[in-house]
Amino acid sequence: MSITDAIRRLQARVGARPDGVVGPATVAAIEAALNGKAPSLAMRASDIEQLIDDVIKREGGYVNHPHDRGGETNWGITVAVARANGYDGPMRNLPLATARAIYRKLYWTAPGFDRIGALYPRVGAELFDTGINMGQRVAAQFLQRALNAFLGETVAVDGRIGPRTETAVGEFKRLRGREGEAVLVAALDCLQGVRYIELVEGRPLNRSFVYGWFAHRIGQA
Incomplete structure (x- = not known):
């Protein structure tokens, strides 16, 4: 930098x-x-812990849905993510503490969503939840697309939260203040909703999940 x-x-x-x-x-x-x-507007350290609590409550415990390409999950953590982060035991036995550590590192700090949360807590929370459900890169791209819509072609839509994206959020906040946070979250929700519809259109088996996606993911931040 x-x-x-x-x-x-x-x-x-x-x-x-x-x-x-x-x-x-x-x-x-x-x-x-x-x-x-x-x-x-900065988030406190306890806020991310509450976000993790909320995600775990929505995701529940062990699931192995036949239509889910991700296979086994526990606490919302897929088997692939668990293995990549050092857990090699049965997914049914994935410790809650391990799941929380993965959420904190992989879906909050590593993609830079903590830095956005320091500017706009609700936007950070939205990115965190979307990153879990759709991937961190997709969540970051939603933010970048929204910023470009509001500010002009300001940042590359590369799915990486770097200095330019962070600066653009700061500029949006300077221009729109506290009210802007709700508007930016609404824009992210809109992009997320369109993505859900596209996922069902591209793979009808996703119809098993789409109602729950809209019920539990949209409007949560």
């Missing part, structure tokens, strides 16, 4: 214009944040 990108990331976090230049407005925003005068 370049120095300019680092400055833009800091500016996005404190609500300053993310232009990469440390001017009077940036200094004032940093001072306001340090003095507790800036409005805070």
